[in-house]
Amino acid sequence: MPRELTYREALREGLDEELARDENVILIGEEVAQYNGAYKVTEGLWKKWGDKRIIDAPISEAGFIGMGIGASMLGIRPVMELMFYSFAYVAFDQMMNNAATCRYMSGGLINVPIVVRGPANGGTNVGATHSHTPENIFANMPGLKVVTPSDAHDAKGLIKSAIRDNDPVYFMESTVLYGMKGLVPSNDEVEGGELIVPIGKAKVKREGSDISLIAHGRAVVTSLAAAAILEEQHGISAEVVDLRSIRPLDEETILESVRKTHRAIYIEENKPFCGVGAQISSMIMEQAFDDLDAPVLRITSADAPAFYSPPIEKLQLPVPEEIVARALTIC
């Protein structure tokens, strides 16, 4: 029977299984070991695996992520935790120049099998510096992979794929999703004896025929709520497509959905300007123009830094009601 696990527990289970599978897998980050993780993703892992495998880092993101990149060149498989993905910005040179371009500049002699994971979301009343959503920024860089699981099942299956991947994978989670429960199969009920979700395959989370709500990360959850309202209150059948990874991108699943529904909205908690939705809507326009019955719409967070004050901050992020209202304009 599938078990009900939180997103956090599922991630932890994936990490734990990979630590058991490959002795070169290590976890490094601020408070990941003795503190059990700032968001408790790594709870219990230090006790189980010890100092060699689970390592508390000083507050030096450029230093320890750069160190992980160097170690990965020699075959270590470091999983680095950013307490907030916002802190990637202090490690930007390491994450962009060293992780992304060493393979290219060496003519393929080097690869960097590192995972950098952590929550990349707003909406938690912590102000702009801790609310960044850099998935579009990193996905812009060839050489990097950007993964954004939206539920417990995918959190486990994708972290395992990310760790096994021989390229740098930036794995963006959400503090809002950490406590969300979902069904995760136990290993004895999946083919191959373990849950693996390949990077680069989108998932249709809800089938529908009138409009495609395409999203990544927590916006998938928001879209599912909107789809339920559209169905119940407006008789509109919305399909919800979860990208799961932004780079590599599963264009086929997106296009298949749009060719069926003829209408699409991209929903994300990222900023609108040069955001993920801009890429997706451009792709739909180029490849499925004749299938569209309406312009592709984009719903994003407000184009301003994150507001601290909770009632206003909530207004900055996509909510189901906004998706419903925008959907009604094109259905």
Place this chain on the structure above:
Amino acid sequence: MASNTATPPAIPFADAPVNAALTAEEKIEMLRTMVRIRRFEQTSLKYYNDNYIGGFLHLYIGQESVAVGSISLLGENDHIITAYRDHGHALAVGMGMNECMAELFGKKTGCSKGKGGSMHYFAPDKNYWGGHGIVGGQTPLGAGLAFAVKYKGLKGCCLCYLGDGAINQGAYHEALNLASLWDLPVIYIIENNGYSMGTSQARSSAHPKEGLAARAEGYAMDWAKIDGVSLYEIRAGVQEAIERAHKKSRPTILEIMTYRHKGHSVADANADKYRTKEEIQRYMDEHDPIEFWKRTLIAEGVITEDDYKQINKEAGAEAEAAAQFAIKSPFPDESEIFDDVYWEVDNNTEAGRTGRHFFHG
């Protein structure tokens, strides 16, 4: 400063165990490597000026002893990583002139297939991890290479080279803290040529009066300052740090005093404005490491002036042949643009075939 006379009464550091153990052949080989580096770079400069080579060309002329002396000490599990002034280290680890020259010319036969250029040489099969363009950006990577060596239970270390201008980058200080905190066998070698591009040390770095490496004390690390004109002194100092890394898994900062005869890069229009002509000439005349080593070996009776001329001639011919190899080599094909971006795509794995990885056109 050691004396520069032809027959010094006693050659400083010659009696250090690691130097006393050198055979005549090994001493000649180090001379040959330094001369080969210089001839390689002089030849590359000629072809740069003839427009065969573009971009940046950061020449190592005057600093050859630092790479050659330190790399001559390394064993199977010792690694190196450096910044953008990387030609000397590349030849010192045994990369060939042909692939290094062809890389400068942007040719397919280059060590990075024409994708990296002067600043981005790599040879992991020779434990040489680049060749990095961003000042100080390689310093955490050096700590990581040392971490991996230690994690695997190997007796080894990483020599991480940086310039005196890199010591004020934050990443370097973060790496120093990690290296000391986690007992990483990494040796940071500051190649102090006195100038971070056109800004002198006095105008760029606040540091203890003992020098730049002395900042190590703030991180509870060992350090030493070494006169880079002498291969013997470099080898003695670096060997001590390597033993500390191998035996105690402790990091070290070494500051090796050296001088670049040329500008920061060939594109450095002010190369002889921020330094006086007299200063440059003085270093070329009195502190040239090749000249110093040549005189040392002649004084020891290891070589004659004619032997040196022969080595110089051979190195010049090798460099010119490398340039001809580069000229004759083809440029990369346009089809190679999307190779070497993702390991999984290059190896046509399931992960490499899943989803779209490239978004052009």
